[in-house]
């Protein structure tokens with residue numbers, strides 16, 4: 051990672067205006083979005099959008115031709131441009147031919163993508179953005195920090211400063227007054243401009259219609275007052291039918307700003323009259339610029355389903371901390387990283403892709419149903435393939451690739467660290483957990499890993515009954531063996547015999563998230579062999595990251611590498627995998643497991659781990675277990691927001707991980723509960739380490755440990 | 763179950779539109795003239811309020827209306843719209859579940875009166891309210907199937923179709939909601955029952 055990139059992150063996380071504004075917004079956004087979707091079946095709407103836009107993406111060329119034909123039959127001029135230069139040349143030529151001196155623009159990301167303003171201004175044409183946020187940014191000479199709210203990083207005082215310079219008058223920071231100034235200044239520009247440039251949110255092929263969505267009303271003026279209207283439309287905006295606008299207009303305003311509909315939606319089909327009675331000179335530029343290439347990539351085609359609502363940014367724990375500027379481009383956040391990799395170059399995404407912590411929030415809210423985290427992983431994989439791994443990572447994965455060496459190193463680590471240990475916490479864990487981590491303490495590597503503890507557990511009472519294999523994962527095996535013991539105890543009480551296949555190894559998540567898919571595949575194969583060796587009814591894991599790997603990612607990794615012969619075994623394993631809490635919850639339901647009745651254990655706050663909640667879809671089971679055990683739930687704010695761990699993320703990006711953790715700790719503390727429960731040893735490590743660092747008395751336990759104390 | 767009008771009014775008011783309901787055209791007209799007079803006060807400005815041609819005006823004597831509200835004019839041009847404070851027009855349809863007004867705004871006068879002045883008075887026939895966007899598009903483009911809107915083969919959609927939901931708004935400075943950026947800061951919806959059909 052370059053030092054300038056690290057510096058830009060550092061600058062962003064220390065910009066309290068930015069993080070304050072984005073943080074408050076993302077909290078408010080959750081609620082306003084939920085409210086806006088009341089009574090709407092979001093899953094149905096986004097499934098429809100994905101069908102429409104996914105279908106369109108596989109027929110871009112036909113749709114573009116159909117659109118062109120229909121729009122032209124209605125009197126528009128349609129120009130299909132394959133690259134940004136053609137777009138810029140076309141518009142410049144048009145402006146010159148008509149003696150245009152001033153242009154007004156309503157928001158168009160496509161025009162920003164190709165840096166149109168710069169091009170036109172270099173030729174002496176005055177270009178004014180008219181969306182308030184865009185205008186502020188333009189006057190300030192900055193770049194947008196959010197796709198929907200471009201000036202969200204600026205305070206009213208800064209805006210007053212910027213406007214004061216523009217109008218040569220000392221302005222106060224009263225917001226309604228500032229908005230009035232913008233109205234006055236821009237009104238004049240609208241009336242004088244010779245050309246209006248807009249984008250479009252949807253382009254309907256069967257009618258040649260453009261759909262433009264705004265709140266301020268600037269697009270209506272841009273498309274009404276100047277005699278020439280140029281719409282720049284990325285071909286991914288094409289949809290076949292007029293009825294397709296319904297689901298998109300249902301989702302876009304709700305997801306973007308929590309509105310049922312924006313103040314204005316304008317549908318333009320061919321030229322309408324100008325104020326002097328002439329007909330509008332309407333030009334529609336359909337811009338490809340790598341969209342077709344993207345559509346032809348089996349994996350990335352789905353990224354064209356994006357409707358640019360920005361909700362993936364609003365829910366992203368990293369984005370709300372760093373804002374849009376660190377992405378260095380017009381498109382930002384996870385989807386921005388993907389678009390940058392295609393519209394610019396794969397290499398351009400090298401640094402920014404590392405910002406993704408893989409929490410999955412974006413995937414859950416995306417109205418285009420895009421699996422953004424998965425596409426980021428795919429970028430990583432391709433980058434590693436093209437650019438290779440860093441030497442350090444190479445060395446790490448070489449070790450992880452070989453179970454014996456890996457485990458031997460972890461064992462020796464427990465001896466090496468001895469002198470530094472303090473109350474079970476040390477500052478550095480070797481190897482995969484090594485690195486800077488000043489913001490939290492790290493656990494000691496256990497003196498005795500779980501694999502050595504396990505044979506000492508007496509299971510004679512349950513031998514020969516239903517059998518489960520326990521998959522511990524590195525953290526439970528080598529850092530938190532007590533969690534493993536708790537799992538065995540609970541399952542034994544339910545009459546289940548637990549086996550621990552010794553050859554199990556790392557689940558491959560670190561390698562996969564690091565783009566080292568071959569290593570992940572080797573891990574997968576080793577684990578499948580180990581876990582399917584003996585006949586078991588369940589494969590139980592108490593780490594959601596491991597559960598996800600076992601259940602979903604082994605096959606995904608094999609598929610990415612074309613190792614199709616491995617898929618049946620991966621599926622066989624996946625069918626047996628269950629997370630601890632889901633299994634135990636059902637054992638209680640079936641009456642196979644009893645919890646001591648009548649206990650009053652006080653308050654507990656439950657933290658939802660990203661993989662647990664969003665990939666495994668498990669959230670109520672552990673809560674119910676805790677309540678059945680006698681705890682009172684004290685829910686924290688944003689209980690399912692990432693804790694900032696993200697595996698090795700917290701080591702690569704401590705400057706981001708630390709403030710994410712700080713937010714989590716504050717939410718936790720606000721509940722007043724003396725105890726925090728969670729189902730993930732990784733989250734436990736992060737949160738416990740943060741609390742320890744702060745000297746907080748709040749205890750952190752795995753759900754399994756708390757339940758183990760209460761089984762009869 | 764609330765009526766279509768009630769749902770529409772609630773949604774429109776939730777986004778800061780003002781909604782008034784009258785049973786007869788005469789009452790609606792009285793309200794509009796009153797509003798224009800009260801906004802005008804004692805300022806003497808011809809074309810203080812401009813009224814774009816619409817079915818509501820059919821059979822009314824425009825000169826007589828101007829006599830009753832002196833700032834009222836029926837000549838809509840770029841210049842008169844830029845100078846006017848109030849724009850008046852009639853909408854074709856409205857959408858109950860979003861509080862949205864829909865208008866074929868191909869005639870530029872219709873766009874001028876609803877974009878440039880700071881107050882927009884929108885007249886609407888109560889029975890022109892439809893439940894949702896699909897129904898609105900269906901009415902505009904003629905539906906030929908339950909889930910499928912087919913553009914009329916002959917003409918297709920009108921060149922300029924406007925959907926208006928509340929007044930112009932922004933939250934671009936510190937996310938503070940501010941009404942009235944480039945478009946009207948007041949949207950006054952006048953619903954009239956006995957206007958008959960939307961179009």
Ligand code: SF4
Nearest residue numbers: 356357359360362416
């Ligand atoms: S990727 Fe999805 S959530 Fe993000 S802007 Fe696009 S449609 Fe919205």
